[in-house]
Amino acid sequence: AQRVTQPEKLLSVFKGAPVELKCNYSYSGSPELFWYVQYSRQRLQLLLRHISRESIKGFTADLNKGETSFHLKKPFAQEEDSAMYYCALWMDSSYKLIFGSGTRLLVRP
Amino acid sequence: DTEVTQTPKHLVMGMTNKKSLKCEQHMGHRAMYWYKQKAKKPPELMFVYSYEKLSINESVPSRFSPECPNSSLLNLHLHALQPEDSALYLCASSRTGTGGGGYTFGSGTRLTVV
Numbered sequence: 638a639q640r641v642t643q644p645e646k647l648l649s650v651f652k653g654a655p656v657e658l659k660c661n662y663s664y665s666g667s668p669e670l671f672w673y674v675q676y677s678r679q680r681l682q683l684l685l686r687h688i689s690r691e692s693i694k695g696f697t698a699d700l701n702k703g704e705t706s707f708h709l710k711k712p713f714a715q716e717e718d719s720a721m722y723y724c725a726l727w728m729d730s731s732y733k734l735i736f737g738s739g740t741r742l743l744v745r746p
Numbered sequence: 747d748t749e750v751t752q753t754p755k756h757l758v759m760g761m762t763n764k765k766s767l768k769c770e771q772h773m774g775h776r777a778m779y780w781y782k783q784k785a786k787k788p789p790e791l792m793f794v795y796s797y798e799k800l801s802i803n804e805s806v807p808s809r810f811s812p813e814c815p816n817s818s819l820l821n822l823h824l825h826a827l828q829p830e831d832s833a834l835y836l837c838a839s840s841r842t843g844t845g846g847g848g849y850t851f852g853s854g855t856r857l858t859v860v
Contacts, residue, residue: 680852681836
């Protein structure tokens with residue numbers, strides 16, 4: 638069955654430390670993976686998509702089909718990165734976007 | 747205009763009330779979505795409209811009734827809800843309904859059923 642797994646509910650790091658938010662997926666079709674971010678009291682917004690291979694706010698994510706992973710990374714965390722991060726999978730077989738359970742990133746000063 | 751606008755932001759309704767949630771976008775997106783998000787949980791898909799036609803209903807109870815009057819508007823009509831339906835209801839849109847491309851989300855309507 639298709640699913641998105643984010644194993645960490647909470648990730649706490651100090652400012653300037655590297656960050657890696659883990660995401661694994663299970664899908665037999667051709668996946669499109671996304672990272673969405675929800676800052677406190679703000680709307681859910683698209684952060685990254687794997688097909689763009691871009692870096693947004695210093696974050697990058699690489700799709701690893703062999704390991705079925707799409708981990709989100711940033712070399713030096715900033716306090717303003719504190720937010721809820723959701724990994725999402727677009728399924729071309731059903732035209733649905735499903736979300737992982739989310740990881741709350743807390744960056745301490 | 748690059749936003750999805752949802753009204754109202756907050757809604758309190760009794761179990762016998764009828765109310766509607768409204769969602770609007772003017773980005774020319776042809777797919778629109780309703781998601782439900784409970785506290786500390788990810789969004790869960792409820793309905794998908796593609797080119798103003800309902801294409802996906804995720805077995806949502808009939809007390810939730812979606813409507814897409816035109817390509818810019820999406821409504822969710824509520825009737826005889828239960829307290830467990832209290833949640834944040836999110837609307838989203840995307841360029842088409844047949845590709846990922848990333849969704850644009852509204853800020854949501856926080857619904858409380860009393």
